[in-house]
Amino acid sequence: MCTVASPPVHSCSNCGHLLARPDIAIPTSPLPHLLDGNQYAEGSQISVIHDAITLPLLLISTLDDEISRQETALTELRRKRDGIESYVKVHRGLLAPFRWIPEDIMLEIFMHFKDEWGNKARFSVKHGPLAITGVCQRWRNIALRTPSLWSSIPVAIDSYH
Missing domain, CATH: 1.10.10 (Arc Repressor Mutant, subunit A)
Structure with missing residues (x-):
């Protein structure tokens, strides 16, 4: 399988974990000529297609898990940010000229x-x-x-x- 170029790699500032998963790339089709028209797969091409989608289905599951973890982390970061923003707002009020x-x-x-x-x-x-x-x-x-x-x-x- 050939792969397409990946976007820049970002890592966690705390642990260094790679966030964009550079180890996972979007695959290219083993039968690109079938994608551009109304041709159908024949014989051995069917097993090639089955083989071609097996790993990507696992990768989708892996990426879904990673997205879920990162969304959880993002939710926690937003909660902390909101708390700190509230803290600043309350303390700024202490400086009000009134x-x-x-x-x-x-x-x-x-x-x-x-x-x-x-x-x-x-x-x-x-x-x-x-x-x-x-x-x-x-x-x-x-x-x-x-x-x-x-x-x-x-x-x-x-x-x-």
Whole structure:
């Protein structure tokens, strides 16, 4: 059997295992003249074809096993990458400029929104001081320690007929 050129060989950076299997090549047909037309195989050609596909069928199975191993390794690498990316994202958050704003300035910012909150028709977790308490622990603590944020809470009373 003749073989076609293989792509560059890549190996595992940890163990050196060859990933692209340079030892396995795509075979060439022992009967190429039968592939180009509607000719059929005769007599001894049939056994040649059977012999020609026996090893490639085993190679397909071998490659399927190798693909499965490499997909498992790739899945693990992606899981680790996602974990590290999450780690970086969380730690980048620690550097956010908003974390450095002093508490008294944060309180001043909260108080600027107080008038707008009073215009809401109903008390809601989406508006007012309750919304602040759901952002983070620091904002919650600031809001809960500031009675003036809670001094007016809108209450809507529905009329019943």
